[in-house]
Amino acid sequence: MKPRTKIIFWIGILFIAFLIIIFRARVETDISLFLPQSSSPQEQFLINQFRHGPGSKLLIISLQGADSKTLARLSNSLTLKLKNDSAFIKVLNSEASVTDQTENFIFSNRYLLSPTLYREDFSPQSLHYTLSETLDRIALSRGFLEKRYLDRDPSGEFISILRSWTETPLLNKKHGVWFSMDGKHAFLVSEIFSEGFNLNQFENAIHIIDDSFKELEQNNSVSLHMVGPPAFAVASRESIRRDATRLSIIATCLVIGILYLFFRSITLIFLCLIPLLCGVLISISAIVLIFGSIHGITLAFGIVIIGVAIDYPLHLFSHIKVNEHPSDAMDRIWPTLRLGVLTTALGFVSMIFSNFDGLIQLATFTVCGLVTAALVTRHILPHITGFSFLEYLPPRIEVLPVEFLMKSKFIFYIFLAGIITFLVFQRSELWENDIAQLSPVPSLQLALDRQIRQELNLPNVSYWVIVKGKSEQSVLRLTESVAEKFQALKNQGEISGFDAVTKYLPSLEKQAKRIETLPSIDQLKENLRIAKKGLPFRENAFEGFIQEVSNAKKSKLLTSEQLRGTLLEARINKLFYRQENLWFSLITFKGSVDEKLLARATSSFPSNSVFVLEPRKTSNILINRYRDRALLFFGWGFLIIVLTLRVALRQWVAVGRVLIPILGSVLTVTAVLITAKIPLSLFHLVSLLLVIGLGIDYALFLNHKLILKQERSKTLHALIVCNLSTVTVFGTLAFSTTPVLRAIGTTVVIGAFLCLLFSLIFASKPKMIDNSV
Amino acid sequence: MKKELNTSFYALRIVIFIGIFFFHSAEAFDDNLLGRSNQTCTLDLPELMVSLAGKKERSAQFKEEKFLKILNKPLRSEGILRFRAPDYLEKITTKPKKERLVLKSEFVTISDQQDKSQTFSLDDYPPLKELLNGIRFILLGNLDALTEYYDLDLKGNCNQWSLILIPISASALEIMDRFIILGREENIQKITWVESNGDFTIMTIEKESS
Numbered sequence A: 001m002k003p004r005t006k007i008i009f010w011i012g013i014l015f016i017a018f019l020i021i022i023f024r025a026r027v028e029t030d031i032s033l034f035l036p037q038s039s040s041p042q043e044q045f046l047i048n049q050f051r052h053g054p055g056s057k058l059l060i061i062s063l064q065g066a067d068s069k070t071l072a073r074l075s076n077s078l079t080l081k082l083k084n085d086s087a088f089i090k091v092l093n094s095e096a097s098v099t100d101q102t103e104n105f106i107f108s109n110r111y112l113l114s115p116t117l118y119r120e121d122f123s124p125q126s127l128h129y130t131l132s133e134t135l136d137r138i139a140l141s142r143g144f145l146e147k148r149y150l151d152r153d154p155s156g157e158f159i160s161i162l163r164s165w166t167e168t169p170l171l172n173k174k175h176g177v178w179f180s181m182d183g184k185h186a187f188l189v190s191e192i193f194s195e196g197f198n199l200n201q202f203e204n205a206i207h208i209i210d211d212s213f214k215e216l217e218q219n220n221s222v223s224l225h226m227v228g229p230p231a232f233a234v235a236s237r238e239s240i241r242r243d244a245t246r247l248s249i250i251a252t253c254l255v256i257g258i259l260y261l262f263f264r265s266i267t268l269i270f271l272c273l274i275p276l277l278c279g280v281l282i283s284i285s286a287i288v289l290i291f292g293s294i295h296g297i298t299l300a301f302g303i304v305i306i307g308v309a310i311d312y313p314l315h316l317f318s319h320i321k322v323n324e325h326p327s328d329a330m331d332r333i334w335p336t337l338r339l340g341v342l343t344t345a346l347g348f349v350s351m352i353f354s355n356f357d358g359l360i361q362l363a364t365f366t367v368c369g370l371v372t373a374a375l376v377t378r379h380i381l382p383h384i385t386g387f388s389f390l391e392y393l394p395p396r397i398e399v400l401p402v403e404f405l406m407k408s409k410f411i412f413y414i415f416l417a418g419i420i421t422f423l424v425f426q427r428s429e430l431w432e433n434d435i436a437q438l439s440p441v442p443s444l445q446l447a448l449d450r451q452i453r454q455e456l457n458l459p460n461v462s463y464w465v466i467v468k469g470k471s472e473q474s475v476l477r478l479t480e481s482v483a484e485k486f487q488a489l490k491n492q493g494e495i496s497g498f499d500a501v502t503k504y505l506p507s508l509e510k511q512a513k514r515i516e517t518l519p520s521i522d523q524l525k526e527n528l529r530i531a532k533k534g535l536p537f538r539e540n541a542f543e544g545f546i547q548e549v550s551n552a553k554k555s556k557l558l559t560s561e562q563l564r565g566t567l568l569e570a571r572i573n574k575l576f577y578r579q580e581n582l583w584f585s586l587i588t589f590k591g592s593v594d595e596k597l598l599a600r601a602t603s604s605f606p607s608n609s610v611f612v613l614e615p616r617k618t619s620n621i622l623i624n625r626y627r628d629r630a631l632l633f634f635g636w637g638f639l640i641i642v643l644t645l646r647v648a649l650r651q652w653v654a655v656g657r658v659l660i661p662i663l664g665s666v667l668t669v670t671a672v673l674i675t676a677k678i679p680l681s682l683f684h685l686v687s688l689l690l691v692i693g694l695g696i697d698y699a700l701f702l703n704h705k706l707i708l709k710q711e712r713s714k715t716l717h718a719l720i721v722c723n724l725s726t727v728t729v730f731g732t733l734a735f736s737t738t739p740v741l742r743a744i745g746t747t748v749v750i751g752a753f754l755c756l757l758f759s760l761i762f763a764s765k766p767k768m769i770d771n772s773v
Numbered sequence B: 001m002k003k004e005l006n007t008s009f010y011a012l013r014i015v016i017f018i019g020i021f022f023f024h025s026a027e028a029f030d031d032n033l034l035g036r037s038n039q040t041c042t043l044d045l046p047e048l049m050v051s052l053a054g055k056k057e058r059s060a061q062f063k064e065e066k067f068l069k070i071l072n073k074p075l076r077s078e079g080i081l082r083f084r085a086p087d088y089l090e091k092i093t094t095k096p097k098k099e100r101l102v103l104k105s106e107f108v109t110i111s112d113q114q115d116k117s118q119t120f121s122l123d124d125y126p127p128l129k130e131l132l133n134g135i136r137f138i139l140l141g142n143l144d145a146l147t148e149y150y151d152l153d154l155k156g157n158c159n160q161w162s163l164i165l166i167p168i169s170a171s172a173l174e175i176m177d178r179f180i181i182l183g184r185e186e187n188i189q190k191i192t193w194v195e196s197n198g199d200f201t202i203m204t205i206e207k208e209s210s
Helices: A003-024 A041-052 A068-083 A100-108 A124-139 A144-149 A157-165 A199-216 A229-263 A266-291 A296-319 A326-352 A357-385 A402-406 A409-425 A443-455 A472-491 A508-517 A521-531 A543-554 A567-575 A595-602 A615-649 A652-675 A682-702 A709-733 A739-761 B002-034 B045-053 B126-140 B143-149 B170-175
Strands: A058-064 A088-092 A185-192 A223-227 A460-469 A497-499 A576-579 A582-590 A610-613 B057-067 B075-084 B088-095 B099-104 B107-111 B117-121 B150-157 B160-167 B176-184 B187-195 B200-209
Touching (some): A041 A460, A041 A576, A041 A610, A058 A199, A058 A229, A058 A443, A068 A199, A100 A157, A100 A567, A124 A521, A124 B075, A144 A157, A185 A443, A199 A223, A199 A229, A223 A229, A223 A443, A229 A296, A229 A709, A266 A296, A296 A326, A296 A357, A296 A682, A326 A682, A409 A652, A409 A739, A460 A595, A460 A615, A472 A497, A472 A582, A521 A543, A567 A576, A567 A582, A615 A652, A652 A682, A652 A739, A682 A709, A709 A739, B045 B126, B088 B126, B126 B143
Antiparallel strands (some): A058 A223, A497 A582, A576 A582, B057 B075, B107 B117, B150 B160, B160 B176
């Protein structure tokens, strides 16, 4: 193909990719894609909660900075404004008042729902006692609620249900809305509408809240704060984005400066960017075509990993001789470059066969990007460049103590042995096992979150007890037995309270038993006749009651179906759900609980259907297993790299010369990080992938067999430019305040520098004949 | 059946109202006879409100009778009422059992003999809100607030007046029918609260001391 045809053909491809991106690309922000597949029941539950649980989409809004009246008014108008927005499932600033429909539902099903229903309640003595006590209370003010139901529910089951459901003290309110105890903060709770854990939907909701607040609050004295998982997730992404933007601007300026210093040509600097940009463009469109959308994390990490492609044009430009067309220089370095690209890309192929959606996307992106960038450097770039910039030729670099380094292999081996010994001893410190440590959320925010949760009396999130089963009824029955244990603990004062689905939806068995405790109608009439003696009730005062008991005896038992549309449905959805063929029920606790106590209480049940869940611990295990699996695929990738090099270089010694420096630098980086008390995380692993990619190129270029001395000086020039620009970019990132960016930055800076240094030690001796110009 | 009960009860209610009116007109007649107040004075709502609002603090003994349609005699209680403008209302019951109810802004606290107390927001208990707010607005002489929630009907003169409040909102009407306040000058003598289900409460204020 003629160069011109190639370029036109290429522009065509880019145009198509561009069109695909414009019309098809959708950046996915649901983090669920990057969640590992779960195996243990705890993990399955946790992931499901994370994806679909209402807790992870709960946003708490706190208003402060004015007198309570102003805050309450603002809280009301904000609630009103947000309530009808489709971005929210619900927005509350006080308990949802029980609607008539729900109230009627509870009232007419009270004999199925009441936790305190005993046969003795209907005995003449007991009825007499209850009635006279109730009359006493009605005479006073405290009986105002009971008065309404006295004729139809004289044994007080309805009130007893309501009381048991709201046994924990109601939230503090002022002017009818939720307030902190000190009256300085007004609270609103909103649940964001989102499929999975979707950052874009969260961000949108947060913007809506901010905008509505600004519209309502004109004099700027009141401030609004948001806490909860969505707020934190969006804030971290925002801070990473801000940090990344700021630092990459600085890094770009620095790199342009460095490149100018080495090449003295602005045109060239832009030419350098072409392969990488093409790589990104093609990768994105490929991912969009294959997967339908691209995940934000794939995009961010993918660009970091294929950043190595910026080196390809640098190699080309550094190797051009005087009056030589770039194509000829390309022909010379292509075998080496090709091997480098191939090895790195093949290293990622193993990940494509992993079953993690996130890793598959990332690997596809990387392979596509690297291959594209290499092909563009090979076939397109030389023709665009032409002779245009070559007024200035890169200088020869001979000042570096290369000869000395090449003689210090022995020292290197001792050093490497030392590093390995160190790592063997420190292997327990190797990994960061608490992912919370990587959270970019400021501790001040987290403290505010804790305080607000306490004030709002939200359930304790450190421990849950989960009941799992194959049918709705079996889970309900099992939950009832477990709940009995906790009720006993509560009566002993060991726990302050708990919530379980069976409070609102008892098992059919339990409901049937409750109905059985109701006396026969004749018996009830007789009992009432005796009970009324000495009390001022009219003859037919309890007609309604008798009718209701008779109805209850014939009533249909409750299943989750019948609760649809009532306030109970919302309560139940938080505690009970179905996932494929399994049913899960969740028992939550109020106040602090002791793990051992929970373990003891659940020990008599089969451990795979009733278990204690510690979300934080389980999520750490989950992420760590993900990391271990990822590590396994990196291992396979490394094996592929070794084999590829063996095939290409034909000798194990040559493979060693390429890989030992890289291995050495990876191990040294790890040792440095551990010494600096920075345990490794997934982000460090991704960064090490980039380091390996860079290192392979360095080592291959330095190991070019029949290299001439003059050629070597050009290679050195290339490597120094490459290395310097990499170190600059990632050195800037190392100064980031975001843990993730800092992790990537430090790893790559140290790794890239060491790769060059160690590769120099293992570089092949150049031929001494200088037959050039 | 239920409807029948309601109608018969409604009849009973009317009888009682007539009784109350009769009793009070008789009282007024007595006053005139004794020459305590020779000239009759006219009264309109704003005037009444102004005179009511004049009293920033009130304290009086009360006797209360609750007539429930399922009972054949009323439930009785007595105690002391206290009011302090703008939003403090206290009802201390001494018989048949001790109880203290405090209404401060939107919050009601009820404590019993053992001083166990429960606090809740008026918003959560609409029937209570209707009643307590009505009383509060009257004591404050807040005509605007009253006309916002109730249709008002004032009868009588300054020596003896009666004010009938009928809730405007449909949701309030579901719970309460009306309440009727009888008074003399700036003093309140009797409050009758009629619920929609036919139950009603009469609170007689015995002696008002300032």
